[in-house]
Amino acid sequence: MKSKVLVITSGKGGVGKTTTTANLGTALAMLDKSVVMVDTDIGLRNLDVVLGLENRIVFDIVDVVNGSCKLRQALIKDKRIESLFLLPAAQTKDKNAVTPHQMKNLTNELRKEFDFILVDCPAGIEQGFRNAIAGADSAIVVATPEISSVRDADRIIGLLEAAGLYDTRLIVNRLRSRMVKNGDMLDVDDIIDILSINLLGVVPEDESIVISTNRGEPAVMETSSKAGAAYKKIARRLNGEEVPLFTLEDERILDKFRRLLKIAR
Amino acid sequence: MFDILYKIFGRDNSSSKNIARERLRLVLIHDRATISPEVLLLLKEDLIKVIREYLEIDEEALLVNLENDNDSVALVANIPIKGLRRAVNE
Ligand SMILES: Nc1ncnc2c1ncn2[C@@H]1O[C@H](COP(=O)(O)OP(=O)(O)OP(=O)(O)O)[C@@H](O)[C@H]1O
Ligand SMILES: [Mg+2]
Numbered sequence A: 001m002k003s004k005v006l007v008i009t010s011g012k013g014g015v016g017k018t019t020t021t022a023n024l025g026t027a028l029a030m031l032d033k034s035v036v037m038v039d040t041d042i043g044l045r046n047l048d049v050v051l052g053l054e055n056r057i058v059f060d061i062v063d064v065v066n067g068s069c070k071l072r073q074a075l076i077k078d079k080r081i082e083s084l085f086l087l088p089a090a091q092t093k094d095k096n097a098v099t100p101h102q103m104k105n106l107t108n109e110l111r112k113e114f115d116f117i118l119v120d121c122p123a124g125i126e127q128g129f130r131n132a133i134a135g136a137d138s139a140i141v142v143a144t145p146e147i148s149s150v151r152d153a154d155r156i157i158g159l160l161e162a163a164g165l166y167d168t169r170l171i172v173n174r175l176r177s178r179m180v181k182n183g184d185m186l187d188v189d190d191i192i193d194i195l196s197i198n199l200l201g202v203v204p205e206d207e208s209i210v211i212s213t214n215r216g217e218p219a220v221m222e223t224s225s226k227a228g229a230a231y232k233k234i235a236r237r238l239n240g241e242e243v244p245l246f247t248l249e250d251e252r253i254l255d256k257f258r259r260l261l262k263i264a265r
Numbered sequence B: 001m002f003d004i005l006y007k008i009f010g011r012d013n014s015s016s017k018n019i020a021r022e023r024l025r026l027v028l029i030h031d032r033a034t035i036s037p038e039v040l041l042l043l044k045e046d047l048i049k050v051i052r053e054y055l056e057i058d059e060e061a062l063l064v065n066l067e068n069d070n071d072s073v074a075l076v077a078n079i080p081i082k083g084l085r086r087a088v089n090e
Helices: A017-030 A061-066 A100-111 A127-134 A147-162 A177-181 A188-195 A207-215 A226-238 A249-264 B002-008 B016-032 B037-052
Strands: A004-009 A035-039 A084-087 A116-120 A138-143 A169-175 A198-204 B055-057 B063-069 B072-078 B081-084
Touching (some): A004 A127, A017 A084, A017 A169, A100 A116, A100 A127, A116 A127, A127 A147, A147 A188, A147 B016, A169 A188, A188 A198, B016 B063, B037 B063
Parallel strands (some): A035 A084, A138 A169
Antiparallel strands (some): B055 B081, B063 B072
């Protein structure tokens, strides 16, 4: 299998890039793929704590690109899953300590060892973003169903295209089906329509994300987590399987009602 | 009765979701065209200046907008003319 470098990005901060990276990485590794997650959020390292690996860090991405250590030395092996690794961001170094060229070399190096290389991008559209996308084959954009997040996603999709990344797919995160039903939240169709982009998956708003982050165990490891189940589906899709998109059973019934009402009017 | 059902089933056009969708559409048209409403206003003023040399136009009713038609965005101007100026040959 040819390895894939996927960058997880969003523009707007705090919409779930790190959560998505951790869960998709873990889920892909649970499908017996070899996976490395690269944290490029230099200065705001977070992927390590979401994964519960914060106590194992010795070297980081800046050490690797500087040649202060070997790539192998900086890779942290997950404690639960055999084929899962993390390359942590530097916490104290300068944001510009890595260049796009170095990132490209790094991801090419990682391609030799891994099926999937997931790059967790920092928020914003500056240097950190440029670095994160430099070695990527394609991008996954995460957005929440809010105007500001979708607007920033649109901008990011444009910037990705300008950088030659055309196969961008969207994950809608933190969807609250009750609010959508009540007409108080943008629904997935609205967002897809406005952004004209392919949908990769939908992740519901779910308290289990908070709980699993507290524990340092991604939600995909918790069998009862709804968000975890959604991420597992997305992982299978990334792995080339055909998995039907998330459709709420009651959404369908609702659609029928709407059609009936239209006729009645 | 239907009104209530429509509200319940989210078909009401004033639902916050529909407001969000329309606002988002508009803001993205401007973002994508990299032109802000203020710049559009300046453009409109300049347009008036130029056209006034040739035609008598209803400046109050002049509309200049970006419109989204499927995948393309167009600058659409609606310029009501009050009367053609009589050509003056000297
Ligand atoms: N589906 C979800 N349900 C509930 N909470 C969520 C969900 N997804 C993310 N969160 C919460 O939202 C917060 C931000 O998530 P996360 O750190 O993954 O975002 P980010 O995009 O990586 O942020 P940053 O831009 O700062 O890097 C976290 O507290 C996380 O637990
Ligand atoms: Mg993050």
